[in-house]
Amino acid sequence: MNAEIVYQVVKALSVEEQRLLFIKLNKEFDNVLPSKKKCKKKLIISDEEAIAYLIKNVFSKSKLIKK
Known part of the structure; x- marks a missing residue:
């Protein structure tokens, strides 16, 4: 018996029998x-490092004044 024959037999079953x-x-x-x-993703930087970076580079006074 091969997969093609089994497939044809399954298709001949009712929908409920196919589900079972x-x-x-x-x-x-x-x-x-x-x-x-x-797999566990490798941590690139910690949350504290990310916050420190954002405060230093994004929310610095020199950046806010230029806007």
């Missing part, structure tokens, strides 16, 4: 396939 099969296959593949590991 889909749920069963999802459960089966959740156990077989490894879950995707969420």
